[in-house]
Amino acid sequence: MIFFRKNIVKKSASFISTVAAIGVALMPMVGFANAGEVSLLTWEGYADDSFIKPFEKASGCKVLATYVGSNDDFAAKLAAGGGIYDIITPSIDTTKIMIRAGFVEPIDITKINGWEGIYPKFAETGGINEDGKVWGVPYAWGSIPFMYRTDKVSTPPTSLKDLWDPQYKGKISLWDDKSAIYVAARLNGDNNIYKLSDDQLQKAKSTLIEQKPLVRKYWATAGELVDLYANGEVWISNTWGGYQSSLLAEQNIPVKEFIPIEGAEGWMDSHMVVKGTSNTECVYKFLNMANSDLGQCGVANVNGYSAANEAVAKKCMSPEQFKTLHQDDVGYMDSLMLWENLEERQEAYMEIWNAVKAAN
Amino acid sequence: MTPRKRRRLIAIAVFSPPLLWTLLFMIVPYAIMFTYSFYTRQYPTFVPDFQFGNYATIFMKEQYFQVILRTLKIATLVGFLSLMFAYPLAFFLVFKVESQKVRTILYTAVIAPLWVSYLLRAYTWKTILGSEGVLNSFLVWVGILDQPTDLFLYNQFSMVVTLTYIFIPFTVMPIYTALEKIPRNLVEASQDLGLGPVRTFIKVIFPLSLPGVLAGMTFTFCLTAGDFIAPFLVGGPDGSMVASVIQSQFGSSLNWPLGSALSMVMLAIILTIISISDRLERAGHIDLD
Structure with missing residues (x-):
């Protein structure tokens, strides 16, 4: 019986999220993100309560999330007018488009704690490095099996x-x-x-x-x-x-x-900061959370994705999880066909x- | 202030908000869209231009042409099916239900679904038509089917069913109004002159209700032609309609010029249909005078 009820709750939750997704798709959102808030345009699972709630409590920044179904939605949503989103999470094939179209601004990596822990393969990738600046904080990676x-x-x-x-x-x-x-x-x-x-x-x-x-x-x-x-x-x-x-x-x-x-194809998602955001303080608090135990193990536990920060993953994952998620073997990533900008x-x-x- | 001046001021006060509204939310956006339809796609976005390439694409490339034809086909089907259900219903309400109270209750029942979100009603059809849905479970339980069939959902059939269900009230309303306006003494006169119920219907009632029929079908046709929720929720791989394609041009494909051109073509088609239906309606009026 409890089972049954859980199922119903799940079903209605997914129903409501579908309706909400369509609603968002239908209506161009009006208004601007407020200070003390950080508005994400991201993937399902990247704003899960298990790590967003503690973050909101600790930082005082409210998190709003809108979800994309495809990497091609980022440019479409951002081209339709700015001022709505503060952070986006495109994959490695789309980051360059965001930079070239002028949708995002460079990241001050001195303000990101534990930057050095990120796999060099990701931190140094051309997808987020252009003009001698860094444009994204690698977050998670995985495959399309x-x-x-x-x-x-x-x-x-x-x-x-x-x-x-x-x-x-x-x-x-x-x-x-x-x-x-x-x-x-x-x-x-x-x-x-x-x-x-x-x-x-x-x-x-x-x-x-x-x-x-x-x-x-x-x-x-x-x-x-x-x-x-x-x-x-x-x-x-x-x-x-x-x-x-x-x-x-x-x-x-x-x-x-x-x-x-x-x-199979491989992917890596990075957080990028939308140009002209007025919530810089909350934005950096969020980026730091995402790059910490809370965010890195959060995404690993909720989504089952691999973490982009090796040092943090080693700290917050069990040795088994570390191995299952190929954290000890980034060479595994080379066996996947990592998405490329077309x-x-x-x-x-x-x-x-x-x-x-x-x-x- | 002279009375004339005052009248003019009042007229301005009354009419300017709707005119302004029309200008701001209809004329200006259409004009912008029209302008965009001549722009050129250039990676990663698009640039201002004046060329007819987007329109050429729509008529030269099979994919767009096909989608427009499919949309018109589905809209026609939905229009006719809604009529098949709506006409008898309206007829029954007007001519067969004696009590005014019962009639009002039934009429309200037909209209009531309009108060429920469209999304919700479309979504409900998923649970009815799905492989493990209500209909399949019932047919298997009764023994008509050995195992559930995939034929009910995620194809054009499910789209037509969903849209017909959703738009029936829009067809019932004008037909009901048209039937209700027919003076009863005309029907009685026809019967007095010796025509049976069938010929009275064909010669008197139906011609008089034609404006309602046309209005209802036009409503349904146009609403269907612009729909993209049904293809999204209950349509399958073969269910793309024009609105879905337009949406993806403004969305993932980031080709606003082509999306605008498609919108303009659809606008032209719809306006043509509306004016034809308008003319037919008026032609009917002249006949009867």
Whole structure:
């Protein structure tokens, strides 16, 4: 009975968040962030109560969060008018766009405690370093693995081919994001997924259109994917490694993640400060929290993502968690295809993805 | 102050807020959008320009054309289906329900869903049509289906069902009003002249209710053509409609010029339909005078 009730609460919570997400998408928000507040444009799970509540209490800064479903939402939201958000958390393929479009301002790393503890691979990446300045504070990293319902899919899938397998017709989902093109390209044997030629893009497009009749729905938010699995609509899809699977585990939906033989993409998210923010004090308090035990282990525990600060992770994680999250082996990251900025090709990729969605 | 001057002042006071409102929130935004539709996309955003490339794209590229056609198809389907449900309902309310009180209660019941959030009602259909939803569970329980089917949700069928359900009140209202206005003595005269109920309906009632029918269908058609919640919530991979594409041009694709051009094309289509329907309605009036 308690179980049942918990389920209802969960369901209504995800329902309310969906409604809220749509509401936000519909209405351009009016007004400006206030002092004593810090307004985030970020990913689901990055403003979890487990670390936000203690932060609010300790700092006196109220945290407001709006969620994106895709990295391409950052520029769209910021282009629609400033003054709303103070901090954004784009992934490594999008940070450069934010810098070049003038949406963000440099970070004063002398004000970030424990900066030296961040994996040099992340701290020194070109994605957040430009013009001799630092533009982001690395926060978390992970992979885009695939996931399946262990009670519905009998032979454990190992390949992307399984997402094109007619036996799962109507039970397949893909992220509504340009990453669908990366998936199709890998299936086609094109491993230069961030530098695809026009021909390769066309091939990826046909591959995705061929898959369309098998697809139940393209998922747009983490909450939506969780609902699709929980309601028995989807059995196999890609996912944000560690996050949706743990939310589903809480609902007792048996799912398992896997890295297909064709490889998986990797990502790293950094906090960036929106240009012209008036809440500098709270912004830096927040950045420091995110880079501390509270934020680093917070994201590891809530989202199941790996932490970007090695020194902090070593301090607040158990040795097992440290190992499970590949914190001791950043070489693991090299085995993933770390997202890259597509530069001028971004538009071509977006157009292909839109064409796939529009196709009959 | 002369009375004439005073009248003018009052007129200005009364009419300027709505005019200002229209100017600020309708005319100016449309003008801005129209201007944007000639801009050029340039990484990472776009630059002012004057060229017709965006419009050319819409008509040359299959994907946009296809989506517009799909939207018109779904809007037409929803329009007709709403009519199929709304007309008998309105007819029943006006001609069959004797008591004014009962009629008011029933009419209110039809309109009441409009007070409930659209999102909520669309979301409810997910729980009804889903693989493990109410309908599937029922059909399996009764034994009509061996196992749940995926056919009810995340496709164009579920979009049409949801939108029809949501827009039925918009079709009932004008038809109800049109039917209610028909003088009863006309119906009686037709019967006195020897026409049966069916021919009375075809020759008298239906022609007189035509303005209501047209208004209702136009409402439903236009509302559906601009909808993007249903595709988002209950639509599947084949369910993109124009509004979803416009939204993604203003969102993730960051191609406001193309989004504006698409909006302008849709605006033109909708205005054409409204003026045709308006003309048809008026044509009806002249016939009867």
